[in-house]
């Protein structure tokens with residue numbers, strides 16, 4: 065099937081869905097005078113899988129609820145598919161925004177069967193009964209719930225109920241899917257399975273997806289781009305690799321992944337690289353621009369390696385098995401504690417030699 069003829073589970077052409085991006089500008093929402101969402105600008109491309117990642121209480125859900133139309137902004141504007149749905153004192157109600165939403169709580173109708181729960185939403189998209197039934201069947205198949213179609217929600221496990229909520233979202237006619245931690249209540253195995261399924265369904269449907277999570281692993285696995293939020297503000301928007309390798313500031317560096325941050329002085333800058341002196345050690349690192357004074361250098365575990373002839377030595381303070389690799393914390397006199405991965409584990413307290421092969425000078 066070519067792109068031109070590709071069809072989503074609900075019969076909508078992929079092209080139709082691809083025309084719907086989401087953008088917010090200067091978006092602000094206050095509760096009791098305190099900004100939960102604080103002057104945010106974001107643009108989600110049509111068809112993109114975009115994650116908003118941040119700690120509890122940073123304003124992620126409020127942002128999603130604003131886009132859905134469940135909250136009214138105090139300032140700023142929201143545009144969906146080229147249409148301004150909120151701003152300048154105007155607010156289009158949720159049902160006219162062309163979005164479907166999955167919440168942390170599944171909000172299923174207890175008196176309806178699994179099939180009816182999904183079909184109800186599919187029909188609300190303005191389709192014929194027959195088309196809605198086909199979309200419902202396809203969505204239940206996608207979340208592996210076909211055998212449970214006639215059950216009531218009360219006779220399902222929590223994870224199965226969550227999958228019904230997901231199927232409802234998939235079966236809706238919406239061009240834009242809004243998901244608030246939809247995998248939060250699943251066990252790790254089912255989470256993995258559903259992550260794969262979400263990615264597959266997204267590829268097939270092309271629906272623009274705005275996905276909220278506090279789980280960086282999940283965001284990294286699913287998103288084409290991630291916005292990292294803290295205290296109502298967006299700290300950085302980037303693809304997962306850039307967020308990990310080149311965080312914009314210390315807060316993002318500490319929130320995403322592991323690593324150590326050490327002080328140094330930039331001796332030289334050339335193109336995309338720099339030589340930074342940390343204590344008595346010169347390290348070749350990546351850096352976006354020349355900098356005077358003290359700089360802060362992020363050393364990810366992959367930047368550091370055990371080496372019998374390495375120039376540095378330190379004492380192992382912690383060893384953690386991370387499934388396939390040991391993570392060591394090694395204390396060095398000048399650098400402080402650095403982390404690295406190793407195939408074999410020295411004993412805690414042992415002195416090891418190591419080398420630093422790279423790093424990233426934090427821009428801010």
Ligand SMILES: Nc1ncnc2c1ncn2[C@@H]1O[C@H](COP(=O)(O)OP(=O)(O)OP(=O)(O)O)[C@@H](O)[C@H]1O
Pocket residue numbers: 095096100118119120121122123124125126127278
């Ligand atoms: N209806 C409300 N009334 C008052 N305060 C609210 C309301 N909704 C959210 N808040 C506050 O706004 C801030 C952001 O909340 P929000 O639910 O958006 O965060 P979150 O990042 O989604 O958190 P979590 O991951 O825990 O769900 C919090 O301080 C919260 O207490």
